Amino acid sequence: MSGSGQDQAPAPARGEERIVIDPVTRIEGHARITVTVDGNGAVTGARFHVTQFRGFERICLGRPMHEMPAIMARICGICPVSHIVASSKACDEIMAVAPPPAAVQLRRVINLAQVVQSHALSFFHLSSPDLLLGFDAPAGDRNLFGVAAAEPWLARDGIALRRFGQTIIETLGGRRIHPGWVVPGGVGRPLEHDQRNAILAAVPEALAAARRGLRWYREQLDRFSEEVESFGTTPMLSMGLVHDDGTVAYSDGDLRVVDGAGTVVADGIDPRTYHEHIGERARPDTYLKATYWKPLGHPDGLYRVGPLARLNVADRLGTPEADDRLGEYRERLGRTPQSPFHYHEARLIEILHGITMIGEILADPAVLDPHVRAGAAVNRNEGVGVAEAPRGTLFHHYRVDDDGLVEWVNLVIATGHNSEAMDRAVAEAAARHVRADRLTEGMLNRVEAAIRCFDPCLSCSTHALGEMPLVIELRDAAGVLLDRAARP
Amino acid sequence: MTSCAGDVPVAGLVIGVGNPLRGDDGVGAAVARAVAHVERVWALAVTQLTPELGEALAAAPLAVIVDARVDLPPGSIHQERLTGTEARRHAAVLGHHLAPAQLVDLTRLAYGWVPPVFVVGVGACDFDRIGALSGPVAAAVPDAAAIVSALLSAPVASPGG
Numbered sequence: 001m002s003g004s005g006q007d008q009a010p011a012p013a014r015g016e017e018r019i020v021i022d023p024v025t026r027i028e029g030h031a032r033i034t035v036t037v038d039g040n041g042a043v044t045g046a047r048f049h050v051t052q053f054r055g056f057e058r059i060c061l062g063r064p065m066h067e068m069p070a071i072m073a074r075i076c077g078i079c080p081v082s083h084i085v086a087s088s089k090a091c092d093e094i095m096a097v098a099p100p101p102a103a104v105q106l107r108r109v110i111n112l113a114q115v116v117q118s119h120a121l122s123f124f125h126l127s128s129p130d131l132l133l134g135f136d137a138p139a140g141d142r143n144l145f146g147v148a149a150a151e152p153w154l155a156r157d158g159i160a161l162r163r164f165g166q167t168i169i170e171t172l173g174g175r176r177i178h179p180g181w182v183v184p185g186g187v188g189r190p191l192e193h194d195q196r197n198a199i200l201a202a203v204p205e206a207l208a209a210a211r212r213g214l215r216w217y218r219e220q221l222d223r224f225s226e227e228v229e230s231f232g233t234t235p236m237l238s239m240g241l242v243h244d245d246g247t248v249a250y251s252d253g254d255l256r257v258v259d260g261a262g263t264v265v266a267d268g269i270d271p272r273t274y275h276e277h278i279g280e281r282a283r284p285d286t287y288l289k290a291t292y293w294k295p296l297g298h299p300d301g302l303y304r305v306g307p308l309a310r311l312n313v314a315d316r317l318g319t320p321e322a323d324d325r326l327g328e329y330r331e332r333l334g335r336t337p338q339s340p341f342h343y344h345e346a347r348l349i350e351i352l353h354g355i356t357m358i359g360e361i362l363a364d365p366a367v368l369d370p371h372v373r374a375g376a377a378v379n380r381n382e383g384v385g386v387a388e389a390p391r392g393t394l395f396h397h398y399r400v401d402d403d404g405l406v407e408w409v410n411l412v413i414a415t416g417h418n419s420e421a422m423d424r425a426v427a428e429a430a431a432r433h434v435r436a437d438r439l440t441e442g443m444l445n446r447v448e449a450a451i452r453c454f455d456p457c458l459s460c461s462t463h464a465l466g467e468m469p470l471v472i473e474l475r476d477a478a479g480v481l482l483d484r485a486a487r488p
Numbered sequence: 489m490t491s492c493a494g495d496v497p498v499a500g501l502v503i504g505v506g507n508p509l510r511g512d513d514g515v516g517a518a519v520a521r522a523v524a525h526v527e528r529v530w531a532l533a534v535t536q537l538t539p540e541l542g543e544a545l546a547a548a549p550l551a552v553i554v555d556a557r558v559d560l561p562p563g564s565i566h567q568e569r570l571t572g573t574e575a576r577r578h579a580a581v582l583g584h585h586l587a588p589a590q591l592v593d594l595t596r597l598a599y600g601w602v603p604p605v606f607v608v609g610v611g612a613c614d615f616d617r618i619g620a621l622s623g624p625v626a627a628a629v630p631d632a633a634a635i636v637s638a639l640l641s642a643p644v645a646s647p648g649g
Contacts, residue, residue, distance in 0.1 A: 152597060
C-alpha cells in the first residue's frame with residue numbers, strides 16, 4: 001500500500017499550511033491529525049488519519065470456521081471479548097444453532113465486563129487527566145501519574161474498575177487478554193458456583209467506584225462548557241442495538257437509528273442485513289474504513305456509535321439506578337445529546353449499568369446450567385455476528401465453503417463507524433481552539449481530546465505507543481518558521 | 489497464576505513478567521511458577537506490568553519482579569532494590585505498560601504506600617522458540633527461584649513509602 005497516500009493528508013491548497021499532530025496520544029492505536037490553515041492563519045479544515053493497517057480479513061482466509069473466534073481474539077488487546085462474541089455469533093449462524101440459554105447469559109456477562117473495563121481505561125486512565133488537571137496543564141502531568149498525585153482515589157477507582165471487569169473476563173475466559181472461552185455454539189465450559197459468588201461479592205465495591213466517578217465527573221462538567229460546544233456538535237444519526245422493549249442491548253438485539261432530534265429513522269433492523277443498510281467507503285487519507293447509513297446516502301447518512309449513540313437510541317437502560325442517572329443526563333443535555341464530549345458521561349453511566357446487569361444476570365441460578373454449548377457442522381455458507389463493543393456496533397461477516405473453510409471475511413469495526421464523526425470533531429475543535437500564528441500545547445491537546453471522546457481503538461490489534469516524540473512546526477508560505485511545539 | 493491463600497496474609501508478591509510464547513522472554517513466568525508453591529507467596533505471571541498491578545503491590549509486604557534482560561550474559565542473574573523516582577514517571581506514559589520503577593511510583597502515589605520491591609533480571613538471548621527457554625536460561629530458573637525465595641524470607645528495611 002506504500003505510495004497510495006493513505007497515511008497522507010490531502011496536499012494543502014495554494015496559500016494553505018498544514019499543522020500535523022503525530023502521534024495522537026492517549027488513544028488505542030497510532031494516528032495523526034492534520035490541520036490546514038489559510039494565509040491568514042484561519043483553520044480551513046482538519047482530518048484524522050489512521051496510519052496503521054489491519055489485514056485480518058486476509059489472514060483468516062482458508063482457516064477452519066471453528067478457529068475464527070480464537071483468531072479474532074488476537075485482533076485487539078483492549079476489546080478481544082467483543083470480537084470473540086461477534087465472531088462466535090457469526091459461526092452460530094453458519095452452524096444454524098441457537099446457543100443454550102445459560103451460554104447466552106454468560107456471553108452477555110463477559111461482554112458487559114469488557115465494556116466496564118474498557119470504559120474505565122478510557123475515562124480514568126486516558127481522559128481524566130484532562131478533566132482533573134485541565135487541558136492546559138503541562139503535558140508531562142496529564143497522565144495517570146498526574147491523576148494519582150492529585151486525586152489518588154480517582155486513580156484507585158479506575159484501577160479497581162479495570163480489575164473488576166478483567167477479573168470477570170479471566171474467571172470466565174481463562175485469561176484477561178485474548179480469552180478463548182466464547183466459542184461457536186455457546187461457551188467453552190459452564191460457570192462454577194464459587195466463581196459466580198466471587199464475582200457477585202465484588203459488585204458492591206465496583207458500584208461504589210462507578211458512582212463516585214460519575215458524581216465527580218458531573219461536578220467538573222461546568223468547567224468545560226467551551227469544549228462541550230466545540231468538539232464536533234454537528235447533528236447526525238446515532239446507531240446501536242436495542243432489545244424489543246427498547247432497552248439497550250450489547251450482545252443481541254436489533255439495530256435502531258435515530259436522528260439528531262431523536263426521531264427514529266429506522267428500527268427493528270435485523271443486524272444480519274447490515275450490508276443492505278450500511279454503506280462502506282475507503283478514503284485516500286486514512287486506513288480507517290468509513291461507513292454511512294445507506295438510505296440517506298453520504299454525507300447525510302453519517303452517524304455515531306458507542307456510548308453516546310447507545311444512550312441516544314435506547315428508550316432506557318433497564319436497571320433502575322442507571323436509568324435514574326440517564327434521566328438526569330437527558331434532563332440536562334436533551335434527549336439526544338450531540339456533543340461528543342458527552343461520550344464521557346455516557347461511558348460512566350454505562351459502567352454503572354454494566355456492573356448492575358452483571359449482578360442481575362449472575363443472581364439467577366439458571367446461569368449455572370451445565371448445558372452451555374450447541375454443536376453442529378456447517379449448515380449454511382454465510383453468517384453475520386453482531387455485538388456492541390465498548391466503542392460501538394461491531395459486525396463480523398463470514399462466508400465458508402461446505403467444509404467450513406473461510407472464503408471471505410468482512411469486519412465493520414466500531415471505530416470505523418465513527419470515522420467521519422471524528423473528522424468533524426477534529427475540524428470543529430481545531431477551528432475553535434487553534435490559533436495558527438502561535439501554537440500551544442493546550443490548543444493541540446484540545447484537538448486530540450476531541451478524538452479521545454470517541455475512545456477510538458484504531459488497529460484492533462495489540463500495541464503500545466511507548467515513548468513517542470512529537471514535534472510540530474508552523475511555517476508560512478515562504479517556509480519561514482512561525483512557531484514550533486515539541487513534546488520530548 | 490496465583491498461590492495466594494485466601495485470607496492468609498502473604499509473605500510476598502512475585503510478579504513474573506514476559507511472554508512465554510517468545511522463548512526466553514518467558515523466564516519471568518517460569519520463575520514465578522517455580523516459587524508459586526512456597527507457602528504464603530502470591531505469584532503472578534503477566535505479559536507486561538500494568539497500572540492494575542498497583543493494587544496487588546500495595547497489598548503486599550514485599551515484592552519481587554522477575555524479568556528477562558538482554559544486557560546480561562544468558563543465564564546470569566542480577567538483583568537490585570527499586571526506588572521509584574519522580575524523574576522516571578514521565579517516560580513511556582503513552583502506552584499500556586510500565587517499567588518497574590514506574591509501577592513503584594504509581595503505587596506510592598495512588599495507594600500512599602509501597603513495599604520494598606526487588607527486581608531480579610535473568611540474562612536472555614533466544615526469543616524465537618515458542619514456549620521453551622534456551623538451555624542456559626532454563627538452567628538458571630532454579631537459581632533465580634532460590635534468590636527470589638531468599639529475598640522473600642530475609643528481613644528488609646522499610647521503604648518509608
